[in-house]
Amino acid sequence: MTDRSSTRSLLRLWPYVRPVRTRLCVAALVAVVASCLGLVISLVLKWIVDGPVAGRDPGGVWWGALALLVLGLAEAALFGLRRWLVARPLAGVESAMRADLYRHVQRLPIAFHDRWASGQLLSRATTDLSLIRMFLAFPLTFLFVNGVTVLVGCGLLLAQDWALGLVLLVPVVPLIVLCSLFETRYALVARRAQDQVGDLTTVVEESVLGIRVIKGFGRHRSQAAAFRALSRRLRGTELAKARLLAGIWAVITIVPELAIGAALVLGTVRVADGGLSAGTLVAFLSMALALRWPVESIGFLLAMSQEAATAVERFFEVMDEAEEDGGGAGGGGSVAGRSGGLRFENVTFRYPDAPPDAPPVLAGVDLWVRPGETLALVGATGSGKTTLTALVPRLHEVTGGRILLDGVDVAAMPRQRLRELVSVAFEEPTLFSASVAENVLMGAEGADDAELRRALGVAQAGFVRELPQGAATQVGEQGLSLSGGQRQRLALARAVVGRPRFLVLDDPLSALDVHTEALVEAALREVLRETTALVVAHRPSTVMLADRVALLSRGRIAAVGTHRELLRDSAEYAWLMSGAETGTGGRG
Structure with missing residues (x-):
């Protein structure tokens, strides 16, 4: 030596x-x-x-x-x-x-x-x-x-x-x-x-x-x-x-x-x-x-x-890699008026590994989801929808601007408090080598069996009762013993089990057949009445869950309105909803 x-x-x-x-x-x-x-x-x-x-x-x-x-x-x-x-x-x-x-x-x-x-x-x-x-x-x-x-x-x-x-x-x-x-x-x-x-x-x-x-x-x-x-x-x-x-x-x-x-x-x-x-x-x-x-x-x-x-x-x-900072000491207290709900103020984001001359993924996003409102986020592939939703629970940090939850900057919140307020469900559901119950209850520490049954009901996950050991059944690595739709329903149940104040859903119904999707949407409407939600949508059926719709185009909010208003006033939105653009993926 x-x-x-x-x-x-x-x-x-x-x-x-x-x-x-x-x-x-x-x-x-x-x-x-x-x-x-x-x-x-x-x-x-x-x-x-x-x-x-x-x-x-x-x-x-x-x-x-x-x-x-x-x-x-x-x-x-x-x-x-x-x-x-x-x-x-x-x-x-x-x-x-x-x-x-x-x-x-x-x-x-x-x-x-x-x-x-x-x-x-x-x-x-x-x-x-x-x-x-x-x-x-x-x-x-x-x-x-x-x-x-x-x-x-x-x-x-x-x-x-x-x-x-x-x-x-x-x-x-x-x-x-x-x-x-x-x-x-x-x-x-x-x-x-x-x-x-x-x-x-x-x-x-x-x-x-x-x-x-x-x-x-x-x-x-x-x-x-x-x-x-x-x-x-x-x-x-x-x-x-x-x-x-x-x-x-x-x-x-x-x-x-x-x-x-x-x-x-x-x-x-x-x-x-x-x-x-x-x-x-x-x-x-x-x-x-x-x-x-x-x-x-x-x-x-x-x-x-x-x-x-x-x-x-x-x-x-x-x-030696720097951990995520714990956030400030601010709480999640509510602020009255237009400051409530979920608000994006001039939000800019660029991936750390992006070339210096590459344009930002998000460039000055201004958006307000009112308290108790469900807002659908629509955009073409690569427009930045998934990236924008990932900024709310601080999976990525904003490059510029700020995001407010009930008037409090998420950057000033302790991460534990932030993730108690915000619940997420991703398009690609990830399950762990554990039981169905353990996977779902990851979304709410201390939730009981009644909350588990309610969440499974909302997600129309009745298939759990038919598993060999019910909710105690081990799903295996990555949950690959289940179908894509089953995994997605369990991920949705995990997102709603804790009755979060804010809910962020990234196209949560993409793997469901039309009949199951209709059942899930009906149950999900009841959940959305109790929360402030941002939902990435690619299909008109998902858009119909929302009170308003925001069109994200080239890293900016191009239009905000109801589904009918955007169909009438935005050619890009009408084109997206016509089915000409249904792809998803990448960092969009």
């Missing part, structure tokens, strides 16, 4: 490690004692050879063997204790980091999720956090333990015989240089591999969620080809990592072996000349062999450390 940037990255783990620092330090000290016991074994061997063996004392040999057995058992027990000490706290560190990441992702703005592939987030929450936990459990401890062991061992070697000790210390400088070069190159390759894992995860997730489209269009071969291409790219990167690791491991293994061989030859000559005792040579060589693993493991430990450092960088790339 000589690379400063890697060290800085790893130091960012300190807030998570601090609560368990005592246990980790105790585990490191236990490991140091255990590792140094291996060096003591060499001193016992010296005593056996120079003492009982040289003096032909079998009893002494047995006492020496017993001492070696005790030392070996103590070393094994201490290493086992170290693992027990770190297992639980490090599992807690990983859990805390994963919980923080999930909580943070939930609070990031929609613009962030528009930019980031879901697979990249998944790989950070799974693979990267596992790498970090492994680093804290093994390399972090053993870089310290092995370093202390090597220093103590070198001191003992020099104390045994300084000449032989210097022979073994000669390779230290070139090994340090090689390890530094290895770290630099390995860090780049490790980061590339982890990013490619995220790309591969994205493809797998999209293929699973879009399996109906893939099968429907017979695109399994092209998807498989795309997956193989990414897999080959990742395989190449992993092989590059393996080559680097193999190279440093070979060097770290060969150089000390050559040094030990040279020390063996020199030591044997000196024993033959009487300048060195046999016990000292045995102790020296056994100690040198005991130090082989601490030295040879350096490459492996540095590789794991670099992978952990890049994992930490990737984790904090997400954590």
Whole structure:
């Protein structure tokens, strides 16, 4: 970990490690004692050879063997204790980091999720956090333990015989240089591999969620080809990592072996000349062999450390993204007169990733939905209807102007209060891997079974009673076990279950057949009488739910009036309602 940037990255783990620092330090000290016991074994061997063996004392040999057995058992027990000490706290560190990441992702703005592939987030929450936990459990401890062991061992070697000790210390400088070069190159390759894992995860997730489209269009071969291409790219990167690791491991293994061989030859000559005792040579060589693993493991430990450092960088790339601000301290109190209801004042919006010279999606929108009124929003594809509705609950932030709820700027409201006042239903309904009841009641914390039944009734979701376990039936991932119309009705039920003061519906009936649509509209009229609603509409039947209609054209409100008035006065509105423009989608 000589690379400063890697060290800085790893130091960012300190807030998570601090609560368990005592246990980790105790585990490191236990490991140091255990590792140094291996060096003591060499001193016992010296005593056996120079003492009982040289003096032909079998009893002494047995006492020496017993001492070696005790030392070996103590070393094994201490290493086992170290693992027990770190297992639980490090599992807690990983859990805390994963919980923080999930909580943070939930609070990031929609613009962030528009930019980031879901697979990249998944790989950070799974693979990267596992790498970090492994680093804290093994390399972090053993870089310290092995370093202390090597220093103590070198001191003992020099104390045994300084000449032989210097022979073994000669390779230290070139090994340090090689390890530094290895770290630099390995860090780049490790980061590339982890990013490619995220790309591969994205493809797998999209293929699973879009399996109906893939099968429907017979695109399994092209998807498989795309997956193989990414897999080959990742395989190449992993092989590059393996080559680097193999190279440093070979060097770290060969150089000390050559040094030990040279020390063996020199030591044997000196024993033959009487300048060195046999016990000292045995102790020296056994100690040198005991130090082989601490030295040879350096490459492996540095590789794991670099992978952990890049994992930490990737984790904090997400954590450093700014969350949605909580809003001001303003409440949702009502203001009398024309300030009540839902009001857009000179609202302008441009997507953060839009080119600087691109025109804004919304350019000076002025619109007033009176208290208790339902206003239909109509416009061609790409006119900005969905974008305008997303600004009300602050899924996106306005670029200019302001939006008022009962006279209070939504930007000044705490988000929790805002989303208690405003309920939304999107054109593309999203359901979660939970029961029908849990999906619907997400729209109102604390709602009871009576409210659930009422909401399902409004949405004409009688099909729920026919499910195997009724409202307790699990709908599966994305709710794909249900039809599009069923999913849309549950999303509508979720929007109305809490009796919101403001209701924003983005073409909520597009997936319903004409008979079900008529039933839902009849029930929805009763709900709309109790709320102030903005409804994106593409069909005349949905428009008829509204008291007034606003025509959005090229990012501006072109006309406002009743359905009849706009049919008479606006050629664009008449053309849209004639069915010549019925498409939806995109950011419109």
